[in-house]
Amino acid sequence: MCNAKASLLLIDDNEPNLAALRQRLVALLHPEEADLHTWVPTENDGPPAEAFEARVDENTALVITDYDLTTSVRGLFGLSIVGWCQKKSIPVGDFSRGNVTALPKEPNLFELRVPTDDEHDAAFIATMFRGFRAIRQGIEHSPALLTERRSLAAVLASLLGRPRLESQFAAYMSRLGAANSALLQRLRDFAGDEEPNDADKIRLLTYVLGHVLFNAVLKYPGPILSRKALCAYVATGPEEGPAIEPYFADARYLGPFSEGQSLFWKEEVDSILDRLGADLGEAQFESFADLNRHIMETVLGRQLLRHQCDRCGGVKGGFWCPFTLRPVCERSDCSVPSSSWIPTGAQLSRVEKDFYDEWAPLLGL
Incomplete structure (x- = not known):
């Protein structure tokens, strides 16, 4: 296993912009954390693919490109860089300054969209670098993860210290092969006659698990909730985050990619809600979200703010729509559990019905 310092490659054809970005990163990343490399492509570099190959190696932990x-x-477009990185299982993020509409806001599963x-x-780049590095270090420090036959979900659950959540993480990984043809080919290679070495296994595991965690598990609420999803879980809007969050300090998720955002383990959130509502007796509620809202209102000694929903008057919830970015509830006129839009494991994510009805026919879903 390689103990060399990880490196980060920044690519842009605008040298002043590239230098400024590098300086912002220097202020965030300690010199011992990463070697920062930059590349301003020119015609003098020769064939772009070869020039790129000369600038990445087994220690390249992240590539960022215009x-x-x-x-x-x-x-030469960043799309080529992205493709080359994906074939090598190198995490890659892209951005577009000149034409902000050139790239969709949402990346695919194995892509990172840089603000x-x-x-x-x-800050985003530093968080991505540290997140993938943490996953790699976790694998390197647990040799059994490479020698024992475990599912990808079991490895992720072990790395996060929650082995009992393997089945929930597995549900996020049901369509990995369809998301990246290069990944599918690498997995086929691993299943062939030639046994891959540990370095190859570590790189592939880091690549797959890092993207699944950041672009799926943390994005679509299920076993882990964002602060907005936590507010939806107690049937209120994100505005109540500062008031609610302190009660769930012991439920914080502090794993990879948590830097700069508030995230919470759902199972710990439920334990805290059970404790806070222990004295409610046998009160009956229509849904778990109604109960959660009542518990928090009792604890706060006031009513929670109503979120923006004209169907329920802003008092129901429980789920988060990752498309309209609003709390929704399980009423049939409010949301739908679209498995084609949302990973199966995201049990607290649903699509707001009006949005689904508008776009599903156009997308053939």
């Missing part, structure tokens, strides 16, 4: 690199190399504003870009 989408449009044609200013300096005709026909383009100076206030958030470096």
